[in-house]
Amino acid sequence: MSGVSQEEFIRTVREAIGTRRDVAERPADYGVARVVSPDGPIVEKFCEMVLDARMQLHRVGGPADVPAAVLAIMKQHGVRSAIVSEEAFPGREALRAAMEAAGCELLDLRAPDAPFEADLGITAARLAIAETGSIVVRSGPDVRRIGSLAVPVHVSIVPRERIVPDLMDWAAALGPDMPSNEVLITGPSKTSDIEMKLVVGVHGPRHVHVVLVG
Amino acid sequence: MSDARAATVPDFRTRAARAIAEPGLSQAVTSATLRQYEGRKRMLPELGHPLEIRDLAARIKDHTLAHLDRYLAIFAENVRRHGGQVHFAQTPDQAVEIIGGIARRHQVRRIVKAKSMTSEEIHLTEHLEADGIEVVETDLGEFIVQIDHDRPSHIVTPVIHKTTGQIARLFERVLGTPYTEDPEVLTAAARRHLREKFRTADMGICGCNFAVAETGTVCIVTNEGNGRYCTSRPKVVVALMGMEKMVPSMPDLAVMLKLLAKSSTGQRLTVYTNLMSGPRRPGDLDGPEEFHVVILDRGRSRILASEFRETLRCIRCGACLNACPVYRTIGGHAYNSVYPGPIGKLITPLLAGYDEYKDLPNASSLCGACFEACPVRIDIPMLLIRMRDDLRRQGKMHWFQRLAFRIWRWMMLSHRLYALGGGAGRLWDWVAPGGWHRRAPFPFSAWTRHRDLPVMARRPFRKMWKDLENS
Amino acid sequence: MRVQLFVTCLTDTYFPDVAACVVRVLRRLGVEVDFPKRQTCCGQPALNSGCMHDFRAVAARMIDVFEGSDPVVTPSGSCCSIVREYFPHAFDDDPVRRARAVALAGRTYEFIEFLEKKLRPDWSAWDLRFDAVATYHYSCHLRGIGITDEHVRMLQRFRGLEYRPMEKMDQCCGFGGTFAVKYGDISGAMVRDKVANIRKIGANLLVCNDGGCTLNIAGALHRDGCDVRVMHIAQILDQAMAASEKRRAASAVPQGVQP
Numbered sequence: 006m007s008g009v010s011q012e013e014f015i016r017t018v019r020e021a022i023g024t025r026r027d028v029a030e031r032p033a034d035y036g037v038a039r040v041v042s043p044d045g046p047i048v049e050k051f052c053e054m055v056l057d058a059r060m061q062l063h064r065v066g067g068p069a070d071v072p073a074a075v076l077a078i079m080k081q082h083g084v085r086s087a088i089v090s091e092e093a094f095p096g097r098e099a100l101r102a103a104m105e106a107a108g109c110e111l112l113d114l115r116a117p118d119a120p121f122e123a124d125l126g127i128t129a130a131r132l133a134i135a136e137t138g139s140i141v142v143r144s145g146p147d148v149r150r151i152g153s154l155a156v157p158v159h160v161s162i163v164p165r166e167r168i169v170p171d172l173m174d175w176a177a178a179l180g181p182d183m184p185s186n187e188v189l190i191t192g193p194s195k196t197s198d199i200e201m202k203l204v205v206g207v208h209g210p211r212h213v214h215v216v217l218v219g
Numbered sequence: 220m221s222d223a224r225a226a227t228v229p230d231f232r233t234r235a236a237r238a239i240a241e242p243g244l245s246q247a248v249t250s251a252t253l254r255q256y257e258g259r260k261r262m263l264p265e266l267g268h269p270l271e272i273r274d275l276a277a278r279i280k281d282h283t284l285a286h287l288d289r290y291l292a293i294f295a296e297n298v299r300r301h302g303g304q305v306h307f308a309q310t311p312d313q314a315v316e317i318i319g320g321i322a323r324r325h326q327v328r329r330i331v332k333a334k335s336m337t338s339e340e341i342h343l344t345e346h347l348e349a350d351g352i353e354v355v356e357t358d359l360g361e362f363i364v365q366i367d368h369d370r371p372s373h374i375v376t377p378v379i380h381k382t383t384g385q386i387a388r389l390f391e392r393v394l395g396t397p398y399t400e401d402p403e404v405l406t407a408a409a410r411r412h413l414r415e416k417f418r419t420a421d422m423g424i425c426g427c428n429f430a431v432a433e434t435g436t437v438c439i440v441t442n443e444g445n446g447r448y449c450t451s452r453p454k455v456v457v458a459l460m461g462m463e464k465m466v467p468s469m470p471d472l473a474v475m476l477k478l479l480a481k482s483s484t485g486q487r488l489t490v491y492t493n494l495m496s497g498p499r500r501p502g503d504l505d506g507p508e509e510f511h512v513v514i515l516d517r518g519r520s521r522i523l524a525s526e527f528r529e530t531l532r533c534i535r536c537g538a539c540l541n542a543c544p545v546y547r548t549i550g551g552h553a554y555n556s557v558y559p560g561p562i563g564k565l566i567t568p569l570l571a572g573y574d575e576y577k578d579l580p581n582a583s584s585l586c587g588a589c590f591e592a593c594p595v596r597i598d599i600p601m602l603l604i605r606m607r608d609d610l611r612r613q614g615k616m617h618w619f620q621r622l623a624f625r626i627w628r629w630m631m632l633s634h635r636l637y638a639l640g641g642g643a644g645r646l647w648d649w650v651a652p653g654g655w656h657r658r659a660p661f662p663f664s665a666w667t668r669h670r671d672l673p674v675m676a677r678r679p680f681r682k683m684w685k686d687l688e689n690s
Numbered sequence: 691m692r693v694q695l696f697v698t699c700l701t702d703t704y705f706p707d708v709a710a711c712v713v714r715v716l717r718r719l720g721v722e723v724d725f726p727k728r729q730t731c732c733g734q735p736a737l738n739s740g741c742m743h744d745f746r747a748v749a750a751r752m753i754d755v756f757e758g759s760d761p762v763v764t765p766s767g768s769c770c771s772i773v774r775e776y777f778p779h780a781f782d783d784d785p786v787r788r789a790r791a792v793a794l795a796g797r798t799y800e801f802i803e804f805l806e807k808k809l810r811p812d813w814s815a816w817d818l819r820f821d822a823v824a825t826y827h828y829s830c831h832l833r834g835i836g837i838t839d840e841h842v843r844m845l846q847r848f849r850g851l852e853y854r855p856m857e858k859m860d861q862c863c864g865f866g867g868t869f870a871v872k873y874g875d876i877s878g879a880m881v882r883d884k885v886a887n888i889r890k891i892g893a894n895l896l897v898c899n900d901g902g903c904t905l906n907i908a909g910a911l912h913r914d915g916c917d918v919r920v921m922h923i924a925q926i927l928d929q930a931m932a933a934s935e936k937r938r939a940a941s942a943v944p945q946g947v948q949p
Contacts, residue, residue: 627744
């Protein structure tokens with residue numbers, strides 16, 4: 006047996022529901038779920054939450070300041086190789102040039118094991134969420150899924166205008182044309198499975214740096 | 220397989236007594252659960268209106284369950300539109316066969332697996348291993364459970380019953396790491412071991428925290444990142460979901476996510492919230508070539524039809540376990556179920572049958588801490604009472620108890636008989652001149668084994684009232 | 691104002707002094723108290739055991755006994771929660787009785803709840819003193835009736851009373867009615883944990899406001915040879931108010947009369 010047909014499965018469910026179809030409508034108002042209002046200081050809120058989630062925060066004035074911030078991070082961790090995703094973000098070309106000039110080997114994003122070998126992975130956030138300090142990474146033709154996972158240090162470039170107030174804002178903009186993968190990253194990889202003792206950097210990055218641009 | 224186990228597994232009371240006697244167990248469990256309990260209480264107020272958001276979540280779930288047939292069809296259509304495949308299993312055997320078949324078709328040698336309680340329900344790993352496939356649990360807690368041939372004792376933090384020393388000895392024995400109680404070093408050893416498995420596995424299996432019907436999305440959350448590995452690197456990915464994991468749309472998912480991690484471990488959000496909608500698209504740099512969703516019934520439709528439908532709201536956060544005094548006292552293994560704790564007391568007998576698990580719905584003091592903690596407002600104490608009534612109506616209540624309450628009721632329907640009963644009790648008090656009973660006859664011997672029983676007051680209040688009335 | 695006293699079977703049988711204190715405290719606050727003599731039990735033991743038909747019969751009787759419109763006050767939070775949370779749903783097939791159950795649930799209060807939420811007396815008119823190092827057990831059923839820290843705030847009104855919160859004060863003591871007997875080992879472990887926390891905090895008084903919890907914890911304290919006193923807050927209030935009245939009367943002795 007390889008399971009049952011969809012029709013049979015759903016018929017069983019329909020019979021089980023029977024006439025008990027109360028709660029006919031989705032709740033009309035999700036307003037009570039909103040935590041962060043669009044009217045508030047959402048950039049400050051985002052910064053506060055990023056730090057609270059154990060990520061490091063670097064604020065730079067504009068795209069031209071991005072390379073310097075990244076080079077400082079690279080120096081902090083002794084980075085010698087990196088993978089940089091290829092989606093558009095402000096200052097991307099200048100960043101690559103600066104990294105190469107600093108002697109960093111930029112691995113081929115398409116090489117299967119590159120994320121396992123790189124000391125650093127850089128992606129841009131498609132969005133960032135002030136309520137939780139989360140950065141949203143959408144993989145696809147320009148972004149490797151594990152480019153922000155297998156590396157010990159992850160740098161996320163967050164243009165200020167990509168910050169949205171609340172998870173409800175992130176969700177409202179998503180629809181049936183979802184990409185094959187999108188991830189909300191809210192901190193470095195961690196666990197407390199061993200007697201509730203916190204260990205950072207389990208399978209994913211130990212260090213996450215958010216470079217907030219603008 | 221469950222029958223064979225029942226023959227060798229001691230009954231619930233014995234298991235509970237052994238757990239209570241095990242040195243350090245209750246202490247370890249209490250310490251872990253208290254921390255998560257306090258974390259939840261600290262975090263939830265951030266939501267502004269935590270009670271209203273929980274009511275909203277409950278309503279979303281109730282609506283989805285009342286129209287689950289429609290949402291399953293919508294979900295399946297959307298998964299297929301993204302290039303994924305959907306399979307339907309009404310029994311554990313069917314689910315195992317589907318997943319085993321996928322593995323066989325691709326000649327899979329190594330599977331990396333993210334945490335899935337549903338997979339434990341169907342003993343998936345055992346079956347795949349019997350087929351000669353290496354199955355690697357990648358959640359650190361589940362990995363520890365696997366290499367120790369143990370079972371998880373909590374649905375979110377599987378090894379709170381183990382000390383660091385026990386884990387250190389285990390790693391020394393199985394992984395060859397030199398003995399150390401430094402959790403960083405132990406975790407690094409697990410990371411090294413598992414990193415290679417991630418790199419080389421040809422199939423990934425994950426569970427499902429939520430399935431979003433309107434977008435055809437499977438959402439899993441992890442703190443470690445193992446879930447992302449399992450679903451990104453291998454060529455074939457299978458997501459196994461209980462059918463009740465459905466939510467209609469993304470805003471519904473957002474409401475659930477706001478509640479889940481806060482209720483569970485007191486985090487604002489789990490570190491990785493991973494949304495998967497089908498296999499890789501043409502042009503994607505990575506991702507699986509095949510993405511399968513296996514939807515499991517296994518008794519959930521029966522629960523849907525029953526008076527216990529509310530239990531299907533459960534989002535498996537573990538908040539009820541963390542609040543439960545019984546769970547803190549006996550730990551998870553004593554329940555002998557994939558789902559321990561308060562919610563487990565309900566869904567275990569519902570999914571696996573009353574006969575083997577008759578004790579679970581009875582072994583609660585109905586304190587209500589679970590109901591208070593539940594992010595989807597499942598009224599566990601009320602449902603436990605209903606289940607006890609159900610057991611009685613199905614003839615599974617001990618005749619002694621039925622008789623006892625028949626007599627009790629007869630007494631309580633007459634204040635004179637009630638007073639007579641009190642008088643009889645006072646007669647017995649003559650054997651305890653010091654004012655306390657140290658021993659009592661069956662069935663009250665269970666009381667006096669652990670504490671004394673005071674004698675009744677010389678005059679009950681109803682007699683004192685005569686004096687009070689006129690003063 | 692008039693209220694009906696629902697004494698509860700455990701308080702009637704084991705701790706009648708608690709109910710007497712409730713009566714005296716209420717009277718001092720200007721409330722008249724009736725005691726419907728035909729009362730027996732709210733039905734909780736049967737309900738908890740799943741003997742719904744036995745529960746319904748006893749609950750129906752209680753609804754008859756407490757006929758009227760006066761508030762019903764009870765010193766036991768668990769019994770109050772049965773009336774408030776379970777009586778309204780016990781008669782879904784009997785609309786008349788259901789309406790009366792809902793009405794009764796709407797006017798039934800736990801003792802401190804009644805004082806602090808309904809009566810709201812001016813406590814500053816009383817000189818409340820009570821000497822003790824006290825800790826408090828939060829009885830489980832208070833959750834269901836919306837009572838959180840009212841008892842602790844009441845305790846903090848007494849001069850001379852040092853309040854120390856014990857660890858896990860809101861963790862169930864293990865009574866649970868028949869649970870204590872049916873799953874005695876688990877119940878025993880739970881109450882031993884409670885005793886350990888009481889000892890640890892170094893109190894000489896445990897304030898416990900439910901008959902079942904008191905039966906359980908006092909029994910365990912006695913078995914453990916621990917001499918911590920266990921009192922209901924009504925007893926503390928009664929003593930303190932009586933002492934306050936005495937002091938007031940003594941200081942109001944007219945001039946020229948020897949004290």
